[in-house]
Amino acid sequence: MRQNSASGLSWRRLLFFASIGLQFFLGLSGDSKNTNAGVKAESHTSSSKTGTKVILILVGFVAVAVFSFFLYKLWQKKKRDEQYARLLKLFEEDDELEVELGLRD
Numbered sequence: 733m734r735q736n737s738a739s740g741l742s743w744r745r746l747l748f749f750a751s752i753g754l755q756f757f758l759g760l761s762g763d764s765k766n767t768n769a770g771v772k773a774e775s776h777t778s779s780s781k782t783g784t785k786v787i788l789i790l791v792g793f794v795a796v797a798v799f800s801f802f803l804y805k806l807w808q809k810k811k812r813d814e815q816y817a818r819l820l821k822l823f824e825e826d827d828e829l830e831v832e833l834g835l836r837d
Contacts, residue, residue, distance in 0.1 A: 750793050
């Protein structure tokens with residue numbers, strides 16, 4: 733149960749930082765002081781470029797998140813396999829030890 737809350741928390745943090753980054757990026761790209769017609773036409777082209785940049789940034793965030801999730805699952809599987817191997821080694825039958833203890837002839 734703790735694992736689910738930790739992963740939920742990390743997703744919340746990722747979403748939080750992504751939204752702050754987008755607001756910062758969009759705040760820097762907008763220039764609302766100029767009202768000339770030529771500037772408006774230029775701003776329309778600029779806004780489409782900004783939209784493309786925002787989409788690319790979002791795709792980048794999603795790609796990093798998916799890659800991180802994949803690496804985390806791979807690490808979990810490796811740890812689980814190591815623990816299972818240790819458990820098998822612990823309960824491995826040792827004939828010499830049983831003979832020495834007199835449990836087996």
